Amino acid sequence: MRYSQYLLPTLRETPGDADVVSQQLMMRAGMIRKVAAGIYDYLPLGLRAIRRMETIVREEMNRAGAIEVLMPMVVPAELWEETGRWQQYGRELLRLKDRKETDFCLGPTHEEVITELVRGTVRSYRQLPLNLYQIQSKFRDEIRPRFGLMRGREFIMKDAYSFDLDQAGVDAAYDRMYQAYRRIFARCGLNFRAVEADTGNIGGSSSHEFMVLAESGEDAIASCSHCEYAANVEKAECRPQPVVCCDDAPPLEQVATPGRKAIGEVAEFLGVPASATAKALVLITDGGEAVMALLRGDHELNPIKLKNVLGCAELEMATDEQIEKLTGAPVGYLGPVGAQIRVVADLAIQSGGPWITGANVSDAHLRNSVLGRDFTVERFADIRNVEAGDPCPRCAAGRIEMWRGIEVGHVFKLGTKYSAAMRATVLDDQGQERTLVMGCYGIGIGRTVAAAIEQNHDDKGIVWPMPLAPFQVLITLVNPKDETVRGAGEQLYLELQQRGVEVLLDDRDERPGSKFADADLLGMPLRVTVGSKALAEGAFELQERRSGARSLLPLAEAADRIAAQVRAALATGIEEGGDGR
RNA sequence: CGGGGCGUAGCGCAGCCUGGUAGCGCACCUGCCUUGGGAGCAGGGGGCCGGAGGUUCGAAUCCUCUCGCCCCGACCA
Numbered sequence: 001m002r003y004s005q006y007l008l009p010t011l012r013e014t015p016g017d018a019d020v021v022s023q024q025l026m027m028r029a030g031m032i033r034k035v036a037a038g039i040y041d042y043l044p045l046g047l048r049a050i051r052r053m054e055t056i057v058r059e060e061m062n063r064a065g066a067i068e069v070l071m072p073m074v075v076p077a078e079l080w081e082e083t084g085r086w087q088q089y090g091r092e093l094l095r096l097k098d099r100k101e102t103d104f105c106l107g108p109t110h111e112e113v114i115t116e117l118v119r120g121t122v123r124s125y126r127q128l129p130l131n132l133y134q135i136q137s138k139f140r141d142e143i144r145p146r147f148g149l150m151r152g153r154e155f156i157m158k159d160a161y162s163f164d165l166d167q168a169g170v171d172a173a174y175d176r177m178y179q180a181y182r183r184i185f186a187r188c189g190l191n192f193r194a195v196e197a198d199t200g201n202i203g204g205s206s207s208h209e210f211m212v213l214a215e216s217g218e219d220a221i222a223s224c225s226h227c228e229y230a231a232n233v234e235k236a237e238c239r240p241q242p243v244v245c246c247d248d249a250p251p252l253e254q255v256a257t258p259g260r261k262a263i264g265e266v267a268e269f270l271g272v273p274a275s276a277t278a279k280a281l282v283l284i285t286d287g288g289e290a291v292m293a294l295l296r297g298d299h300e301l302n303p304i305k306l307k308n309v310l311g312c313a314e315l316e317m318a319t320d321e322q323i324e325k326l327t328g329a330p331v332g333y334l335g336p337v338g339a340q341i342r343v344v345a346d347l348a349i350q351s352g353g354p355w356i357t358g359a360n361v362s363d364a365h366l367r368n369s370v371l372g373r374d375f376t377v378e379r380f381a382d383i384r385n386v387e388a389g390d391p392c393p394r395c396a397a398g399r400i401e402m403w404r405g406i407e408v409g410h411v412f413k414l415g416t417k418y419s420a421a422m423r424a425t426v427l428d429d430q431g432q433e434r435t436l437v438m439g440c441y442g443i444g445i446g447r448t449v450a451a452a453i454e455q456n457h458d459d460k461g462i463v464w465p466m467p468l469a470p471f472q473v474l475i476t477l478v479n480p481k482d483e484t485v486r487g488a489g490e491q492l493y494l495e496l497q498q499r500g501v502e503v504l505l506d507d508r509d510e511r512p513g514s515k516f517a518d519a520d521l522l523g524m525p526l527r528v529t530v531g532s533k534a535l536a537e538g539a540f541e542l543q544e545r546r547s548g549a550r551s552l553l554p555l556a557e558a559a560d561r562i563a564a565q566v567r568a569a570l571a572t573g574i575e576e577g578g579d580g581r
Numbered sequence: 582c583g584g585g586g587c588g589u590a591g592c593g594c595a596g597c598c599u600g601g602u603a604g605c606g607c608a609c610c611u612g613c614c615u616u617g618g619g620a621g622c623a624g625g626g627g628g629c630c631g632g633a634g635g636u637u638c639g640a641a642u643c644c645u646c647u648c649g650c651c652c653c654g655a656c657c658a
Contacts, residue, residue, distance in 0.1 A: 012607065012619070013593050017651055037650065143582080146651090261658060279658065301656065317655060332658050358658070479616045513618040520618090531617055541617095 001471070003506040007044050010518050020216050022453040023148025025462050029522050031470075038145025038153030045522070048470035049449045050156060054135050056187050056467060057158050057443055064180040066131040066160050071113045073137060077103035079112040083421040094141045106139035111418045111440060114161040118436065119424035125165050125434070128426065129173055133160030135445065149446035150406065150454075151218070156446050162439040163419075165428060170413050170437045174206070177411050177441040181210050184443065185408065189465030190452060193403070195221050196231035197410065198304050207412045210443075211405030212451035221405045222386045226398030234304045236386045236400070237393040241351040249354040249370050252337070258363040261332025263297040266365055270356060274298040278355040278369065280334040282323045282341070286314035290326040294336050294345040294377060296352065299384040309344060309381040329360035336375040337366055345377040346384045406451040407444075414438040456546075462523030463546050466569035471504040473562060474524040476515050478531030480507045488555065489530040492540060495559035501566050520545075525569065526562060528553075 011028045018024040026032045031046030042050060058068065077095070080086035086093075086105075094106045107113065114132060122130065135158045145153045162173035178194065185192045190212050197209040209232055211221055222236035223229065231237070260266045267274045277297030283306070284290055291310060293301055307315045320331045327340055335358030336343050349355070354368040357375070369375060392398030418424070419436040428434045449468060456463045466472060473496060477489045486507070493505045504524065506515050512531075519527050529541040539552040542562065553561055 009591085009608095011592060016587090016593070019652080034650090144652095263656095263658075266658095279656085281656065281658065295656095303655085317657080320657085323658075330658090334658050476617095481616080510616090511618085511620065512616060513620080516618045518619085529617075533617065 001504050003504060004508050006504070008522075009043070010521055018148065020147045020150065020454065021457055022150065022216075022450040025453055025457055025521070026148060026450065029462060032149065038142060038151070040149065040152060040154075045470045046449075049464075049468055050445060052468050052470070053188065053445050053449055054156075054158070057135065057184055057445065060180045060184045060187070061133050061158070061160060063183075064131075064176045066133045066162075066177075066180075068134065069114075069117070069132050070134050070136060071107070071110050071117070073107055073139070074104050075107045075110075075113055077105060079116055079422075080105060083112055083418055085112070092140045092142065094139050107136075108138055108140040109442075110134070110136075110159055111161065111414070111438075112422065115418045115422045115424050115438070118161075118163055119419075119422060122163065122424075122426055122436075125426050125428045128436075129162065129164045129169055131160055131162040131173055131177075133158060133441075147216070147218075147450075149450040152446065155444060158443040158445055160441040162441070163424075163436045164438075165426070165434055166437060170415075170439045174411060174413055174439050177439070178208060181409050181411060181441070181443070185210055185212070185448075188448065188452060188467055189456075190408075190448075191455060192408070193221060193223065193230050193405065195223070195405070196229075196235050198232065198235040198308075199412070207410065209405075209407050210409035210411075211403075212408050212448070212455060213403055214406050214451060214454040215404050216454055217404035217406040219405045219407055221403040222400050223403065224392040224395060224398035225401050227392060227395040229392055229394040229398070233385050233402075234302065238347065238382050238384060238386050239391040239393040240347050240382070243350045244352060246353050246370055249373075250368050252369060252374050253367045254359050254361075254364050255367050256363060257333075257365045260363075260365075266356065267297060270365070270367075272356060275352070276356055278336070278349060278353075278357045280336055280339070280343075280358060282318040282327060282334065283315050284318050284322060285310060285312040287312060290318060290322070290341045292327070292334070292336065292339055292341050292343045293383060294343055294349055295384055296346065296348045297356075299346060299348060299387075302383055302385045305381070306344065306383045309379070309383060327360070329358070330362045333358040333360060333362055333364060335360050335366060335369070336377065337369055339375070343375075343377040344379050344381060344383060347380055347382050348384065349377070350380055406447065406454065408448040408451050409441075409443045411441045412439060414440050457523070460517075461521035464523045464525055466525045466566065469523075469525050471502045471524050472566045473501055473503045473526045473528060474506060474519050474522065475503060475528045475530060476506045476512075476519055478512050478515075478529060480509055482532060484535060485530050485532060488535055488540070492528065492530070492555075492558055496562060499559060499563035501563050526565065528558070528562070 009030045014024045015027045018027055030043050033041040035041055077086050096104050137154055138157045139154050142153050145151055164170045192210055192212045194208050194210050197207040199207045220233040222231055222233050257266055257269055260269045263274050263277055263279050267277055274297040279295055279297050281293045281301055282290055295301055303315055323331050354370045357366050357369040359366045386400050388402045390400040416435045419438055424436045425433045452468050453462050475489055475493055477485055480486050493503055496503045523545055525545050527543045534541045539554050540558050542553050543550045
């Protein structure tokens with residue numbers, strides 16, 4: 001492609017509303033343009049990167065035995081009503097009506113559609129196993145779209161759905177997808193971790209998220225310093241500690257803590273560490289019930305764990321008014337001693353104490369609150385977030401380390417939630433009707449490209465991993481009006497294309513400085529500078545974007561050597577000369 | 582949803598408080614000059630000042646309402 005005939009509007013200045021690096025660089029590099037909140041144009045260069053990602057995904061999905069289909073983006077409400085999600089899904093589901101006033105939605109995910117497809121076409125166990133996937137635009141009307149392609153409302157996603165006769169079948173399908181995902185992200189040249197994830201409201205037995213490690217990631221990941229354990233903090237377990245009794249504790253004593261509401265204030269005022277206090281949080285379930293969560297003062301509640309313990313779908317922090325009405329105690333001085341509502345305590349509460357707790361009276365706390373003696377709890381459970389330094393829940397030796405990650409893929413065993421609701425069944429070898437067991441497997445295509453940039457850039461611009469680069473090579477003609485320069489550059493451009501290399505030829509009549517700055521910004525892995533300097537020595541100048549290493553290539557050998565370097569980088573998925581990230 | 586901020590040329594911004602002919606930088610067009618790290622000179626094009634109402638002789642500026650966009654907030658007990 002000739003730059004002079006391409007649409008590649010680079011920006012010198014960073015757009016004001018872009019707040020993560022990948023978004024800034026994609027806008028500056030002329031890859032995307034915002035059309036509305038969370039909705040983007042993919043310009044030619046951005047589309048090329050997207051297509052690269054899609055190609056890798058297709059190759060690995062096909063290799064794993066999945067079959068590509070394409071489902072509609074506009075989905076009739078009746079399918080969603082069959083599973084009850086038309087009511088459940090909430091405001092993220094963009095609903096619309098056609099001219100006959102029939103309800104439709106823009107598909108945010110396609111379990112209903114695929115299940116409808118399969119129940120109508122698959123009758124026999126002999127047609128199984130089946131794994132169907134599509135690469136399609138989805139729409140989720142996010143409360144707060146942000147970070148460019150990382151959290152858009154319209155976004156491109158690969159979603160796959162497996163259908164099997166039994167649990168063993170899904171287990172195998174799941175494992176195949178897990179392995180395929182590892183290959184996909186490795187081929188993209190990404191530094192990622194597969195982590196255990198919460199299954200959310202959908203239920204099911206297991207789920208892994210594929211996380212690209214990046215400081216800007218929206219998810220927190222816990223991993224073990226010693227073993228293979230890694231999980232989203234939403235899911236990461238806390239290793240239970242020995243239960244400690246404190247029989248000989250001094251008697252309960254009320255102490256005045258005027259105006260001290262926050263745990264930090266109370267601990268400081270009483271001269272104890274926050275870990276010597278127990279805090280009580282009040283939450284309201286979707287059933288309207290108030291529950292007190294009791295945690296060590298320095299710990300954080302994990303609402304998802306608590307939700308799972310309570311078996312409810314929604315859980316919200318109570319407002320100050322609700323707290324005072326439901327507990328009769330003033331906000332800031334809540335405690336389990338004499339509590340009027342259910343108390344669920346974190347495991348750490350039985351591994352410590354006596355505690356300083358709220359007195360359920362204004363401006364006072366209780367010293368020496370002892371579990372069993374002064375207060376009781378309905379149930380103990382792991383309801384806090386793990387923290388860096390905690391012992392690993394799986395091995396004795398390890399400690400928890402924390403990371404930030406961008407969720408680029410998610411694999412999931414669905415069970416029969418959709419197939420049962422939609423009566424997707426086949427006959428088995430006994431002639432018995434069996435409900436299909438499903439799995440689903442998603443990859444955010446645009447998000448992965450954004451994550452790749454998040455992980456591969458420097459202060460000058462993007463540093464593409466070879467497999468995702470829109471072009472593998474950028475040729476810069478220092479002075480395109482110089483016939484020798486242009487001739488040599490055009491020749492190399494042709495020869496590289498003949499060798500299957502994708503090349504962008506910067507033939508613009510611009511100042512060299514502008515072209516070099518754009519070259520850095522665009523970040524193609526290999527850059528060839530064609531100028532009179534090196535030509536005088538019968539050579540092109542080759543520069544690697546990542547390392548900055550420069551070398552001179554004799555004219556006659558240039559095309560072959562560059563093509564070989566590109567092939568090598570594509571084969572390993574790791575750019576030659578790179579640091580392996 | 583709550584709170585805050587911003588909408589002025591393709592991009593980044595000033596002007597608004599204190600109403601009086603809409604500006605700057607970059608980008609763009611023409612010419613000259615220049616060609617190894619975002620040059621220089623000269624000339625030029627481009628705006629419903631987000632939209633609607635109001636106040637006023639007069640509104641980018643003041644008031645009201647709207648729409649859009651961005652940021653912060655779901656641990657505080």
